[in-house]
Amino acid sequence: MAKILSIETSTGVCSVAYSENGKVIASKELFQVNSHASNLTVLIEELFAQDSTPEMKDIDAVAVSSGPGSYTGLRIGVSTAKGICYALNKPVIAIDSMQILTQPMVNQEWEASELPIVFCPLMDARRMEVYTAVFDQQLNKLEDISAKIVDEETFVKWLGSNKVVFFGNGADKCKDVIKHDNAIFADDCHPLAKNLAPLAERYFAEEKFEDVAYFEPFYLKDFVATTPKKKVL
Numbered sequence: 001m002a003k004i005l006s007i008e009t010s011t012g013v014c015s016v017a018y019s020e021n022g023k024v025i026a027s028k029e030l031f032q033v034n035s036h037a038s039n040l041t042v043l044i045e046e047l048f049a050q051d052s053t054p055e056m057k058d059i060d061a062v063a064v065s066s067g068p069g070s071y072t073g074l075r076i077g078v079s080t081a082k083g084i085c086y087a088l089n090k091p092v093i094a095i096d097s098m099q100i101l102t103q104p105m106v107n108q109e110w111e112a113s114e115l116p117i118v119f120c121p122l123m124d125a126r127r128m129e130v131y132t133a134v135f136d137q138q139l140n141k142l143e144d145i146s147a148k149i150v151d152e153e154t155f156v157k158w159l160g161s162n163k164v165v166f167f168g169n170g171a172d173k174c175k176d177v178i179k180h181d182n183a184i185f186a187d188d189c190h191p192l193a194k195n196l197a198p199l200a201e202r203y204f205a206e207e208k209f210e211d212v213a214y215f216e217p218f219y220l221k222d223f224v225a226t227t228p229k230k231k232v233l
Contacts, residue, residue: 003054028047124173
């Protein structure tokens, strides 16, 4: 039975969870943009201060979202996970944020349809661009993670022969563009640490660990720093 600390920081939500044998025992979430740097370690401390959780030294591994997503959020989450693993000599488990976002969706009850259902997470990546992938109801990846500029033709391949469930923080901006009858939009869906639990348990059993020294997040696109324009008086 694995005792796992999970960390999810790929979007504006900062969250942590503690699980045993794939079951979530305790979790903490903060829906506050740009809060990761100042609040992640605080959430972890609060998590292990609860009566339902053991001392942090007794965990078996740390699971963390590996991306894609927010450059800063991923960097903070992964560096924190690696720091804990170094200090406690524990393995690190990396799970992509598209899987984390999709995991709770495949377990929901969906209206019966003659067409198969596939799941398409949409993570906001500025303007009309999103990070996305496609999964079946067993969470098998049907299309690899990519960055797409969304227009009415972007998902026609899948919409023609499937019911496609769109969700994530990039879904809202796509509603006015994706008008196909087979499109379903699910609201209020975020990648959360508690959703790592069953995935992390499976990875732990299969010993799918990352090299703590060399593991880096999957940013997908290079981070581009911008310089503010000079003010003209």
